[in-house]
Amino acid sequence: MRKLVALVAAIALFSPMAGYAQDGRATLESLAKAMGTTNLKSIEYTGTGASFAVGQSAVPGQPWPKFNLKTYMRSVNYETASLREDAVRQRAEAQPRGGGAPAMGEARQIFVVSGDHAWNVVGETINPTPVALADRQFQLWATPQGIVKAAMANNAAVQGRTISFAVPGRFTAKVTVDGQNLVEKIAAVLPNPVLGDIPVEVSYADYRDFGGVKFPTKIRQSAGGFPSLELTVSEVRPNATVEIAVPDTVRQATNPYAKVTAQKVADGVWYLTGGSHHSVVIEMKDYAIVAESPLNDQRAMAVLNEARTLVPNKPIRYVVNSHHHFDHAGGLRAFSSAGVTVITDEANRAFIEKALAAPATVSPDALAKGGRKGTVEGVRDKRILTDGTRSVEIHHIAGNLHADDLLLVYLPREKMLIQADTYNPPPPNAPAPTAVNPNSVNLADNITRLQLNVETLLPLHGRLIPLAELHTAIGRAP
Numbered sequence: 482m483r484k485l486v487a488l489v490a491a492i493a494l495f496s497p498m499a500g501y502a503q504d505g506r507a508t509l510e511s512l513a514k515a516m517g518t519t520n521l522k523s524i525e526y527t528g529t530g531a532s533f534a535v536g537q538s539a540v541p542g543q544p545w546p547k548f549n550l551k552t553y554m555r556s557v558n559y560e561t562a563s564l565r566e567d568a569v570r571q572r573a574e575a576q577p578r579g580g581g582a583p584a585m586g587e588a589r590q591i592f593v594v595s596g597d598h599a600w601n602v603v604g605e606t607i608n609p610t611p612v613a614l615a616d617r618q619f620q621l622w623a624t625p626q627g628i629v630k631a632a633m634a635n636n637a638a639v640q641g642r643t644i645s646f647a648v649p650g651r652f653t654a655k656v657t658v659d660g661q662n663l664v665e666k667i668a669a670v671l672p673n674p675v676l677g678d679i680p681v682e683v684s685y686a687d688y689r690d691f692g693g694v695k696f697p698t699k700i701r702q703s704a705g706g707f708p709s710l711e712l713t714v715s716e717v718r719p720n721a722t723v724e725i726a727v728p729d730t731v732r733q734a735t736n737p738y739a740k741v742t743a744q745k746v747a748d749g750v751w752y753l754t755g756g757s758h759h760s761v762v763i764e765m766k767d768y769a770i771v772a773e774s775p776l777n778d779q780r781a782m783a784v785l786n787e788a789r790t791l792v793p794n795k796p797i798r799y800v801v802n803s804h805h806h807f808d809h810a811g812g813l814r815a816f817s818s819a820g821v822t823v824i825t826d827e828a829n830r831a832f833i834e835k836a837l838a839a840p841a842t843v844s845p846d847a848l849a850k851g852g853r854k855g856t857v858e859g860v861r862d863k864r865i866l867t868d869g870t871r872s873v874e875i876h877h878i879a880g881n882l883h884a885d886d887l888l889l890v891y892l893p894r895e896k897m898l899i900q901a902d903t904y905n906p907p908p909p910n911a912p913a914p915t916a917v918n919p920n921s922v923n924l925a926d927n928i929t930r931l932q933l934n935v936e937t938l939l940p941l942h943g944r945l946i947p948l949a950e951l952h953t954a955i956g957r958a959p
Contacts, residue, residue: 504639505637505638505639506633508639508644509629509632509633509637509639509644510633511662512629512644512658512662512664513626513629513630513633515661515662515663515695516625516626516629516662516663516664516694516695517626517693517694517695517719518626518629518630518694520720521559521626521694521719521720522558522559522560522720523556523557523558523559523560523719523720523721523722523723524556524557524559524624524626524694524696524717524718524719524720524721524723525554525555525556525557525717525718525721525723526554526555526696526714526716526717526718527552527553527554527555527714527715527716528550528553528698528700528712528713528714528715528716529550529551529552529553529712529713529715530550530553530700530710530711530712530713531547531548531549531550531573531708531710531711532547532548532550532553532568532570532709532710532711533545533546533547533548533707533708533709533710534546534548534579534580534581535704535705535707535709535807536580536675536705536806536807536808537579537580537581537806537807538579538707538805538806538884539578539579539882539883539884539885540828540884540885540886541805541828541829541831541832541833541885541886542831542832543707544707544708545579545581545704545707545708545709546572546573546574546577546578546579546580546581547573547574547708548570548571548572548573548581549570549571549572549573550568550569550570550712551568551569551570551571551587552567552568552569553566553567553568553712554566554567554568555567555624556721556723556725557621557624557627557723558723558724558725559621559626559627559630561595561596561725562594562595562596562618562621563593563594563595563596563621563723563725564593564594564595564617564620564621564725565591565592565593565723565725566590566591566592566593566620567589567590567591568589568590568591569587569588569589569590570583570587570588570590571583571586571587571588572584572585572586572587576882577882578882578883579882579883579884580806580883580884580902584883584918584920585916585918586916591603592610592613592617593617593725594613594614594617594618594620594621595725595726595727596727597614598611598614598727598731598732599611599612599613599614599617600728600731601613607728607730607731608757609730609731609734609737611736611737611738612674612738612776612777612808612811615651615652615671615672615844616671618651618652619651619652619669619671619681622648623654623667623669623681623683625663625664625685625695625696625697626694626696628654628656628664628667629664631646631648631654632644632646632654632656635647635648637656642657642658642659643655643656643657643658644656644658650672650843650844651671651672651843651844652669652670652671652672652681652843653669653670653843654667654668654669655667655668655669661688663685663688663695663697664685665684665685665686666682666683666684666685667681667682667683667684668680668681668682669681669682669683670842670843671843672841672843672844672846673705673807674776674777674778674807674810674811674812674814674846675807675810675811675813675814675836676705676836676839677814677836677839677840677841677842677846677848677849678839678840678841678842678843679704679705680704680705680706681702681703681704681709682702682703683700683701683702684700684701684702685697685699685700686698686699686701687699689717691717691718691719692717692718692719693719694717694719696714696717697714698713698714698715699712699713699714700712700714736779737755737756737757738756738776738777738779738780738783739779739780739783740755740756740783741753741754741755741783741784741786741787742754742755743762743787743791744945746895746897746937746939746945747892747895747897749763749764749765749792749871750762750763750764750892750895750897751791752939752945753784753787753788754944756776756780757942758773758775758776758780758808758809758941758942759773759775759939759940759941759942760772760773760774760775760784760941761773761890761899761939762787762788762791762792763871763873763892764791764792764795764871765795765798765866765868765871765873766868766869766870766871767795767868768795768796768797768798768799769788769791769792769795769796769797769798770797770798770799770800770801770866770873771784771785771788771797771799771800771801771816771821772800772801772803772890772899772941773800773801773802773803773809773899773901773941774800774802774810774811774812774813774815774816775808775809775810775811775812775941776808776811776812777811777812777815778812778814778815778846778847780811780812781811781812781813781814781815781816782815782847784812785797785815785816785819785821797816797819797821798821798822799821799822799823799824799866800812800813800816800821800822800823800824801824801825801875801888801890802823802824802825802829802833802888803887803888803889803899803900803901803902803941804825804826804829804883804884804886804887804888804901804902805825805829805832805833805884805886806884806902809901809902809941810833810836813833813836813837813855814836814837814841814846814847814848814855815846815847815848817837817848817853817854817855817856818846818847818848818850818851818853819847820853822856822857822858823837823855823856823857823858824857824858824859824860824864824875824888825857825858825859825860825886825888826859826860826877826885826886826887826888827859827860827861828859828885828886829859829886830857830858830859833855833857834855834857837854837855837857838854838855860875860876860877860888861877862876862877863875863876863877871892871894872892872893872894873890873891873892874890874891874892874893874933875888875889875890875891876888876889876891876927876931876933878900878903878923878924878927879927879930880923880926880927881903881920881923881924881927882919882920882923883902883903883920884902887900887901887902887903889903889924889927891931891933891935893933893934895937896934896935896936896937897935897936897937897938897939898928898933898935898937898938898939898948899938899939899940899941900924900938900939900940900941901940901941901942902920902941902942903920903921903923903924904918904920904921904924904938904940904951904954905940905942905943906938906940906943906944906946906950906954907943908944909944913954914954917954917955917956918954918955921951921954921955922955922957924951925951925952925955925957928948935948936948938950938951
């Protein structure tokens with residue numbers, strides 16, 4: 482009798498779940514059929530509109546800078562999990578503020594992902610960009626048909642017109658289906674090096690039939706609560722030929738974030754390069770300072786380990802953050818997990834405090850795993866760190882269009898200045914720019930205003946240069 486009761490209870494408990502799973506699968510198959518997803522292997526669509534440089538706002542916590550999309554094409558191959566985005570974009574504001582290329586004029590940008598490889602194409606140059614991998618993989622599967630395929634492949638739960646699922650370590654998604662059995666909205670959460678978890682929403686409207694495939698002609702997307710894409714689709718090509726091969730240079734490349742090359746530029750001062758973003762290590766009497774922790778946890782840990790090797794038996798007490806842009810603040814959570822205090826501009830302090838307190842649940846990072854709380858100190862105009870022998874001056878860069886919270890680091894004894902994004906030296910013998918960058922003019926003006934005796938610049942992009950090169954670039958006699 483006890484066995485019979487247990488059997489009846491088990492049937493009562495699990496049969497509804499089995500029926501629910503079958504109903505959910507049937508719902509997804511019906512959705513796939515209605516949207517023309519079932520036999521869709523690839524898709525290519527073009528349009529115009531606007532994009533926004535996520536993480537590059539002029540003011541911490543404010544909307545991302547806007548760019549007009551002169552041309553836009555996205556090509557997707559679902560079978561090879563590949564995407565190529567090819568756009569020509571130009572600044573939308575009369576007086577452009579914030580980061581993101583192009584700083585002036587217009588530029589063609591090509592962003593690619595295939596499997597677990599992400600890269601950018603600039604002219605003939607191919608640059609591995611693994612920091613963009615999570616977002617680009619999401620963009621691939623967040624296309625209207627892609628999200629249906631991803632839901633079917635990841636045991637999605639279906640409740641009414643809501644479909645929920647997760648791709649472990651990559652994103653979670655909640656999909657809303659409208660009354661016409663078409664994907665209307667995607668509410669997702671992705672991992673982000675600065676914010677921990679970042680909410681992303683995509684909405685689709687004004688569907689049309691393109692060769693048996695229903696596709697929206699209006700696409701809107703937001704990231705972190707601010708617009709990131711507004712697109713009017715003009716043409717859609719289902720099952721277009723989309724062949725995206727991973728270049729050998731990308732497949733064979735060593736991890737650009739793990740490569741740290743230390744160049745001693747003065748006693749107790751090292752310029753840490755390798756990859757696209759740099760840092761500087763400064764040894765004090767009883768501790769060390771790191772200027773800048775960019776990109777992500779991996780880069781931050783590589784910089785931390787190198788700093789500990791260069792300055793053994795002394796704690797890394799401070800990391801100076803040049804500004805809030807995601808590529809320059811992406812390692813602060815990792816430094817905070819190691820107990821390092823963040824120094825940033827006072828205008829950025831609240832934003833960084835909130836970012837360090839944010840959860841990272843989709844892909845837990847070092848800070849989330851370690852359980853520490855970050856410590857942040859703000860600089861209003863100037864702060865001096867000194868041990869009686871070496872002084873490190875931290876100054877606010879006033880009036881720069883790139884960001885309101887820019888800091889520079891000045892070493893008076895060494896006559897060296899560390900800065901990010903106000904002047905990025907091009908490779909030696911590169912053609913002179915066609916226009917003077919106002920951010921670089923502003924840097925020179927701030928050096929004069931602060932009466933800094935600078936001989937050498939240590940840019941956090943590019944290469945070490947004499948100050949005279951900055952003056953030449955802006956057409957100003959030293």
